[in-house]
Amino acid sequence: MARSTLFRTVWMAAILAAGVPCAHAALDIGDPVPKFTATAALGGKTFRYSLAEALAKGPVVxxxxxxxxxxxxxxxxxxxxxxxxxxxxxxxxVIGVSADDIDTLSKFSVKSCQSRFPVASDQGKTVIQGFDALMQTRPDFANRLSYVIAPDGKVAYYYQNLNPDKHVERMLNAVRALPKATAAK
Structure with a gap:
């Protein structure tokens, strides 16, 4: 395991064990989200991701x-x-976002994301800050925060917890709860 990966793994475990408080989502249900474009990776290949283009096709997690x-x-x-x-x-x-560089995320998109969905790099943290996902105690990192965004560009649901166990389940339930016309755009 690379030294930086080991550091991050140990650091995240320490944060979870300490119960460090994190920022609360500034964007509430019904709030419009900031539209963004970012360099992303899918299956190890980089491309320009546009939230507006994704929302034109349906809800975005x-x-x-x-x-x-x-x-x-x-x-x-x-x-x-x-x-x-x-x-x-x-x-x-689905799109994941972190402050990692695109080379790191390109590898992550294959290894952990299994080439199934893109992950975007936000090294300048403008997207992370726009969604109030910056970790207060460690401003170099995004918090673990998930949103369901309706095709109209508004927050339909959000969930924040450093423990990754419930994010997918909660996001699936939130997408299922969207009005049919919204979900099937």
Whole structure:
């Protein structure tokens, strides 16, 4: 395991064990979200991701995560990868965002995301800040925060917890709860 990966894994475990408080989502249900474009990776290939273009096709599950290749972030990415077909059946797409560089995320998109959904790099943290996903205690990292965004560009649901276990389940339930016309755009 690379030294930086080991550091991130140990750091995330310490944060979870300490119960460090994190920022609360500033965007509430019904709030419009900031539209963004970012360099993303899918299956190891980079491209320009546009939230507006994704929303034109249906709801988007946007999730922020602290650090690619840390244990919990890999668990969460794997869980989203396993559920991509369920999201697609509901008309939704998934995108992950972190402050990692695109080279790191390109590898992560293959290894942990199983080439099933894109992950975007936000090294400048403009997207992370726009969604109030910056970790207060460690401003170099995004918090573990997931949003369901309706095609009208408004927050339909959000969930924040450093523990990755419930994010996919909660996002699936939230997409299922969207009005049929919204979910099947």
């Amino acid at each position: 946007l999730y922020f995560f602290p650090a690619a290749d840390s244990n919990d972030c890999s668990i969460e990415a794997h869980a989203f990868a396993e559920a991509v077909d369920q999201f697609a059946a509901l008309g939704a797409t």
